[in-house]
Amino acid sequence: MDIQIPKLPALPRLPAIAVSRRQALIAAGAAVAVIAAAFIGWTLFTEHAKEQQVATFANHIAASESDLSRVYEKISAHMRSVPKNPAPAGADASMRELAAIGDYGRAVTAYHRQVIGADTVPEAYTGAQSAYIRALDNLNRAFSLWSSAAAAYDIKEYTAATDTLKRADEAWREYAAAIADYERELRAAEAGETPPPA
Amino acid sequence: MEWKDIISVLAGGLVILVVALVVKPALYPGPEDPSIPGAAPPAYLPPAAVPAATPYPEDGPAYTRTFRWTSIDGGVHTTEVRVPEALFLEHRATPRFSDRLAYGRYALAEADQPILKDLARRIAPPTGNPEEEYYRLMNIVFFVQQIPYEYDNSTDSYIEGVLPRYARHAGVDVEYQKYPVEMLVDGKGDCEDASILMAGLIDALGYDTVLLRYRGDGLTPGHMALGIRMDEFNPYYAKYTPRYFEYEGKHYYYVEGTGYLTFATGNRTSWGKPYPIGDADGTGLEVVKSRRPEISPLRYLPTPAEYRIRPAGLPAGGG
Incomplete structure (x- = not known):
């Protein structure tokens, strides 16, 4: 038995592309314009995103500094009122x-450490960010040691209280050293340079 | 391709730019909001007020003790001291401090102050003559030196006839520091107790004092005495070089709290005189002669040396 191959229908004829030189130039120009717009848009977007990140970071630092200045008001008022040779009470x-x-x-340092630690910053600012976080961590430790010293004092362990305050001073x-690092890193980030060694 | 097609493409690009530069920043949690979801910025909580101590009733049960003592002019006096029983029992039921730096708290115990001030006024009445200040001071010193000495490990040192609950045992030794009114009620005590009582009385006169602790060892027993602040003390009649110790830039002269110089006539001790201020060698105690004491101020308040917040610069474009 012979196998018969069915006749395929005739393919429709593709229309002939008839592009004039002018039309080709316009199409190429449009493609270039789209690519340029996309490139400029992307560049603007990433720059804007970086600016937003820096602005967010700056605002978080500002909020932290503002709260720390309130803490310092309490500290300085307290230190001014520390009596000389006080009675036990x-x-x-x-x-x-x-x-x-x-x-x-x-509490203030822990809060701002969490906020600033969660910030996404441009690579140039990571040094400043980590230095500031280190500063907050050290300050947090100093404040914790103040509380521990007061607890030791409360149970009349004066030697322990004194030693704990010495550790708080350290x-x-x-x-303070971390804040100096932060300033140096920040200046370098804003000048677009590598920070000098500490 | 027509111009209208190019305009459509450019309009599409513009929409992308608007979305990227306007819509997205508007939806983005902006830099104006530095908060952590679910956490409020911390606030200052002032320390809770401490209720004032209830004064002991004047008409409640009390211990009355009569001290017969000699003043430095040779006069013999009788001074009565009344201590509320509740105060005495409260002290007895209070744990002792393990840190010697806190021993000043015994001398300055708030509840003891009215009794100490009253006793100091009676032993050393105020005078308008500054030259008599020395005699006032020496009368306090001599009064305390005449209170009989008793070791902490002796049950005779306590009116109950047993060691107090908070007496601390260290081998065969017992340590129990008495509050000033405890020593007055017991009528005896050791060098720590005498130094604490003397510190409380001299502080009540307004003098700055410290406790001097001489650390002992297996061979040499330790000792405690008082240091009284004086700018200069070098009387022409002294047959010794007054000894002082420097603490925070101030000079504290040695004052012995226990015993006094006695003069015997035949078999009988007829009279005595106090160990004078600055006479550390006169006591004959080896530890006092040879060692340097640890100094505990009566008033102690540790403070941090570092407390300044350094302002940090803000990144450009920040708040």
């Missing part, structure tokens, strides 16, 4: 105040 009240400031400072100095 006065000394106890002073230490209770120090503990309350320590708790406040610890943490505070590390905070």
Whole structure:
């Protein structure tokens, strides 16, 4: 038995492309315009996103600094009121105040550390961000040690309280060093340079 | 391709730009809101107020003790001290401080202050003559030195005849620091108790004092004495070089709290005189002669040395 191949229907004829040179130039120009618009748009978008990230970071630093200045108001008022040679009741009240400031400072630094730690920043600002976070961590440790010193004082462990405050002083100095690092990193980021070594 | 097609393509590009630069930033949680979802910015909570101590009733049960003592002019006096029983029992039921730096708290115990101030006024009545201040001071010193010495491990040191609940045992030794009114009620005590009582009385006169602790060892027993702040003390009649110790830039002269110099006539001790201020060697205690004491101020308030917040610069474009 012979196999018969059915006849395929005739394919429709493709229309002939008849493009003039002018039309080809216009099409190429449009393609270039689309690519340029996309490139410019993308560049503007990424630049804008970076600016937004820096602005967000800056606002978070500003909020942190504002809260820290409120903490410092409490600290400086307290330090001005520390009595010289106080009676036990006065000394106890002073230490209770120090503990309350320590708790406040610890909560403020923990809060802003969480906010700033969650920021996405351009690569140039990561050094500044990590230095500021380090500063907040050290300050948080110093405030925690203030609270611990006050707790030791409360149970009349004066030597332990004194030693704990010395450790708080060390943490505070590390905070100051971290702020200096932050300033240096920030200047370098804004100048588009590599920060000088500490 | 017609011009209208190119315009459509450009309009599409413009829409993309508007979405990227306007719509998305508007939807993005902006930099104006630095908060953490579910967390409020921390606020300052002031320390809770401490209720004032209830004064002991004047007419409640009390211990009355009569001290017969000699003042430095040779006069013999009788001074009565009344201590509310509730105050005494409260002290007895209070744990002792383990940190020697806190021993000043015994001397300055708030509830003891009215009794100490009253006793100090009676032993050393105020005078308008500054030259008599030294005699006032020495009368306090001599009064305390005349209170009999008793070791902490002796049950005779306590009116109950047993060691107090919070007496701390260290081998065969017992340590129990007495609040000033405890020593007054017991009528005896050791060098720590005498130094604490003397510190409380001299502080009530307005003088700055510290406790001097001489650490002992297996061979040499430790000791405690008082240091009284004086700018300069070098009387021409002294047959010794007054010894002082420097603490925070101030000079504290040695004052012995226990015992006094006695003069015997035949078999009988007839009279005595106080160990003078600055006479550390006169006591004959080896530990006092040879060692340097640890100094505990009566008033102690540790403060942080570092507390300044450094302002940090803001990134450009920030708030």
